[in-house]
Amino acid sequence: MPTTCELCFRRIPVERIDDPAAVQEHHLRPERRAESPTATLCRPCHEQVHALFTNEELRESYDTTEKLRAADRLADYLDWIRSTDALHIRVETSEHVENRR
């Protein structure tokens, strides 16, 4: 069974599956890690999610991969990432998230 990122659905190359720099577990309800369901995301998607959403938003409005995939804020990113096979990208934290830290 190939591993795919649950957000962008890109396939993770077999040799990178155990590499935390390529594949990461996202806790869908941050701050409640013990009981939170997790999703397997490629690193770009994981970083992008945390750059665009606060933990509070994630917990309250985007606690499934379906909701994340449908989020307007991620639409441009997802269109773009699906066109590349990059597993490392430059991510800038949005002001929106920065201001709530």
Ligand SMILES: [Zn+2]
């Ligand atoms: Zn991804």
Ligand SMILES: [Zn+2]
């Ligand atoms: Zn996460």
